[in-house]
Amino acid sequence: LTDTNIFSTTLESHLHGQDWSAVAQKLVAQRLETLHTNLDRYAPVFDQAVVLNAKSLIVLMVLPFALLLPILYYGARQPFAAHVVFAVHLYAFLLLLFCVSLAISAIDAWLGGAGLQSPRVDNLLTLFNLIASATYLYLATKVVYRASGPLRVVKVLVLALALGGLVLGYRFVLFLITLYST
Numbered sequence: 001l002t003d004t005n006i007f008s009t010t011l012e013s014h015l016h017g018q019d020w021s022a023v024a025q026k027l028v029a030q031r032l033e034t035l036h037t038n039l040d041r042y043a044p045v046f047d048q049a050v051v052l053n054a055k056s057l058i059v060l061m062v063l064p065f066a067l068l069l070p071i072l073y074y075g076a077r078q079p080f081a082a083h084v085v086f087a088v089h090l091y092a093f094l095l096l097l098f099c100v101s102l103a104i105s106a107i108d109a110w111l112g113g114a115g116l117q118s119p120r121v122d123n124l125l126t127l128f129n130l131i132a133s134a135t136y137l138y139l140a141t142k143v144v145y146r147a148s149g150p151l152r153v154v155k156v157l158v159l160a161l162a163l164g165g166l167v168l169g170y171r172f173v174l175f176l177i178t179l180y181s182t
Contacts, residue, residue, distance in 0.1 A: 007170060008054035011039075011046040014175050019168070024175060031179055042182075050178040057177065061170045062087045068162055072155045076145040086144050093136050094129075094163070101125045134160040 014024040032042055062084065069083040102116075105125060109115030116122050137156045141147040147155065 007058065007167075008047075008050040008174065009171055010050070011043045018171070018175075020172055020175075027176075027179060045182050046178055049182045050174060053174055053178050053181075057174065058091065058170075060173065061166045062091055064166055065090065065159075065162065068159070072158060073141075073145045073147070076147075078145070082144070086140070090133075090136065090140070090163070094133060094167075097129055097132050101129055130160060130164060133163055137163075 009018065011028070015021055015028060018024065028039070028042075032038060035042065066080070066083045066087040069086060070078070070080065073083075105115040105121055108118070108121055113121065116125075134156055137159050138152070141152060141156060141159075
């Protein structure tokens with residue numbers, strides 16, 4: 001509804017709006033030289049491919065998260081498949097959460113704001129997503145792992161930070177995959 005892609009990021013954003021923009025500029029310049037093309041011709045190809053890659057490669061975030069779970073919840077003695085299912089459910093929740101966040105940013109833009117182009121809106125939505133994810137993890141770990149006590153809070157914070165890191169890492173990995181496959 002908002003015409004915004006959740007995980008894919010345009011080449012322009014990688015070059016000028018991400019933490020890795022300096023690295024991206026060097027890699028893109030090398031790639032353009034290798035392909036004997038220029039940014040104006042390459043950017044639309046990249047932008048189209050990254051949308052498809054973002055949808056098809058989302059599973060790349062599930063496995064690292066699923067590998068963290070048996071480490072944190074070793075005593076629960078769950079089969080690895082249970083950790084994978086837990087991670088898949090978490091990412092399904094995260095996708096729904098991002099849809100809500102995108103709707104909020106679209107409403108802000110519709111009301112005359114800058115939407116996600118505003119650092120304030122972007123930061124508030126990031127904080128909202130992190131808190132909502134931590135709340136989900138807090139509730140879900142009690143059900144799945146029978147987690148309780150103060151250690152539960154620490155483990156949830158580790159998982160929430162890992163989730164945030166995986167989302168950022170996924171965007172960077174998508175950049176690399178798309179850059180070298182187009």
